[in-house]
Amino acid sequence: MSTLEREISGLTAIVGLGITDVGKVYGRTVSDFAVDAVQKALSDCGLTPSDVDGIVTSYGMSGSFADVSASLGMRDLRLNVNMSAAGATASAAIQYAASAVAAGTASCVVYVHADAPLVDPAARSSASYTSGGPGQAPATGMRSVREAVGQTGPNALYAMAARRHMDRYGTTSEQLGAVAVSQREWAAGNPIARFREPITIEDHQQSRIVCDPLHLLDCCMVSNGGIAFIVTSAERAKDLPQPPVYVLGWGQGHPVYSMTADCEFGLRTGAVQSGATAMRMAGVSIDDVDQAQIYDCYTFTVAITLEDYGFCAKGEGGPFAASGALGPMGSLPTNTGGGQLSGYYLWGTTPLSEAVIQGRGQGGSRQAARNNVIMVSGNGGILDYHGTLILSPHRKF
Amino acid sequence: MPTARRDQRTTGYFDALAEGRLAILRCRGCQIWSPPGGFFSNPMIRCPGCGSADIGWELTQGTGRIVTWTHDPTFPSIVDGSPGQTSALVELAEGPWVFAALLIEPEQIVQGLPVFVEAVTPAAGGESVPAFRTADLPKGER
Numbered sequence: 001m002s003t004l005e006r007e008i009s010g011l012t013a014i015v016g017l018g019i020t021d022v023g024k025v026y027g028r029t030v031s032d033f034a035v036d037a038v039q040k041a042l043s044d045c046g047l048t049p050s051d052v053d054g055i056v057t058s059y060g061m062s063g064s065f066a067d068v069s070a071s072l073g074m075r076d077l078r079l080n081v082n083m084s085a086a087g088a089t090a091s092a093a094i095q096y097a098a099s100a101v102a103a104g105t106a107s108c109v110v111y112v113h114a115d116a117p118l119v120d121p122a123a124r125s126s127a128s129y130t131s132g133g134p135g136q137a138p139a140t141g142m143r144s145v146r147e148a149v150g151q152t153g154p155n156a157l158y159a160m161a162a163r164r165h166m167d168r169y170g171t172t173s174e175q176l177g178a179v180a181v182s183q184r185e186w187a188a189g190n191p192i193a194r195f196r197e198p199i200t201i202e203d204h205q206q207s208r209i210v211c212d213p214l215h216l217l218d219c220c221m222v223s224n225g226g227i228a229f230i231v232t233s234a235e236r237a238k239d240l241p242q243p244p245v246y247v248l249g250w251g252q253g254h255p256v257y258s259m260t261a262d263c264e265f266g267l268r269t270g271a272v273q274s275g276a277t278a279m280r281m282a283g284v285s286i287d288d289v290d291q292a293q294i295y296d297c298y299t300f301t302v303a304i305t306l307e308d309y310g311f312c313a314k315g316e317g318g319p320f321a322a323s324g325a326l327g328p329m330g331s332l333p334t335n336t337g338g339g340q341l342s343g344y345y346l347w348g349t350t351p352l353s354e355a356v357i358q359g360r361g362q363g364g365s366r367q368a369a370r371n372n373v374i375m376v377s378g379n380g381g382i383l384d385y386h387g388t389l390i391l392s393p394h395r396k397f
Numbered sequence: 398m399p400t401a402r403r404d405q406r407t408t409g410y411f412d413a414l415a416e417g418r419l420a421i422l423r424c425r426g427c428q429i430w431s432p433p434g435g436f437f438s439n440p441m442i443r444c445p446g447c448g449s450a451d452i453g454w455e456l457t458q459g460t461g462r463i464v465t466w467t468h469d470p471t472f473p474s475i476v477d478g479s480p481g482q483t484s485a486l487v488e489l490a491e492g493p494w495v496f497a498a499l500l501i502e503p504e505q506i507v508q509g510l511p512v513f514v515e516a517v518t519p520a521a522g523g524e525s526v527p528a529f530r531t532a533d534l535p536k537g538e539r
Contacts (some may be wrong), residue, residue, distance in 0.1 A: 142410070
């Protein structure tokens with residue numbers, strides 16, 4: 001095994017976090033959200049734009065905000081990159097920022113994600129991943145065939161993934177519902193969560209079918225907002241006001257589904273490789289993980305990610321969730337802010353932001369009992385991209 | 398409504414459908430079949446088996462089995478535009494998977510169900526799309 005990854009483990013920390021108003025926030029551009037998030041993150045850790053020498057950006061469905069660094073008065077950046085690994089971008093961006101800081105090619109890097117897909121209903125329209133929306137050219141070629149047969153976006157594609165898992169492993173809709181129920185329990189303790197009223201399995205089963213077998217309560221929401229993180233060296237972190245959340249490990253895994261006879265779509269994800277890589281770097285095993293912040297575009301994504309990481313046996317993600325393991329009284333506190341199902345949806349920055357809050361011990365009534373090792377996932381495309389971070393309030397595990 | 402539209406790289410695919418046949422990609426060198434596209438991707442430009450650029454559209458038998466499926470209760474039926482459309486990933490006899498409509502009632506669908514293709518021009522218009530029926534039913538009977 002390479003010792004370099006172990007040497008890099010714990011050399012960097014997330015020291016600043018800024019979260020704008022999130023949810024149905026109208027009348028602000030994606031640049032507004034991005035600038036606001038960066039200012040909040042810098043204020044959070046007592047730094048100014050002149051302390052920053054690197055910026056990594058990502059945006060969801062709303063176009064770029066290349067004007068942000070200039071708006072903030074940043075100068076002579078040593079790193080300035082927009083990244084995309086779809087929903088796994090947040091993981092990848094922190095990995096890139098931490099790599100630069102660890103290598104010494106940058107000293108203080110901000111990563112900011114912002115998105116404003118929701119349009120004020122008074123001004124018509126709604127968010128959609130379907131091509132051909134307002135201002136978009138209609139799809140052509142094979143993508144247009146997929147859409148024309150009724151698979152217009154992620155709902156149908158994740159539904160087919162979940163169905164395949166159900167057929168193979170016996171996973172049930174009620175078991176997936178348990179993911180939504182547990183996360184809603186956590187959301188009750190998160191003041192900025194959009195949905196905080198408790199739900200039951202019955203509520204999940206009664207919610208309308210979006211794409212069979214997925215019910216409405218299996219699906220995340222769409223939000224406007226921005227989140228920024230400040231990454232710097234562990235040395236510098238010691239002198240800053242917030243408790244550092246150290247970056248102990250990271251990994252990525254991207255299966256590149258063959259879409260042919262041997263394809264494991266819906267059965268196995270890049271989390272297998274990504275999780276193992278991150279745990280090896282961090283020097284931890286799955287039994288050491290105290291809590292999980294898992295990318296939850298759908299309940300199914302949580303179930304399959306947890307089993308691919310090894311928190312339960314392959315195919316047992318459904319029963320694991322149904323046991324209550326993920327909730328406030330469970331053995332593996334998961335998505336403790338309500339996640340993207342109940343809290344807010346800002347791609348992979350949702351689980352990452354909650355990991356920083358929990359790592360600092362600032363979760364208030366929702367603070368989980370243990371936070372020594374926090375596993376954070378990012379998932380993008382239709383289970384095409386996966387990224388993992390292992391964070392901790394301790395520099396070495 | 399989303400409709401199927403040909404572009405430069407899919408003329409062979411849509412030309413085949415216009416004649417009621419389903420084409421996917423095949424390498425003319427190593428003879429490996431490849432899927433026509435992924436979730437968001439265009440057709441491949443090299444054979445993933447041997448790297449050859451000599452890859453093109455070739456007719457399939459048009460038979461396969463259902464890998465997985467979904468039903469969207471609001472999507473307008475490709476047959477008559479009424480609410481509800483079932484669709485699937487079908488593994489063709491040649492190996493690759495295709496996105497396609499199903500002309501099968503959801504209660505009758507099981508993983509592995511043998512199916513055969515027909516080309517359907519959706520009620521919403523556009524190019525024809527692949528739609529599969531159960532292989533043990535006479536064509537035209539639902």
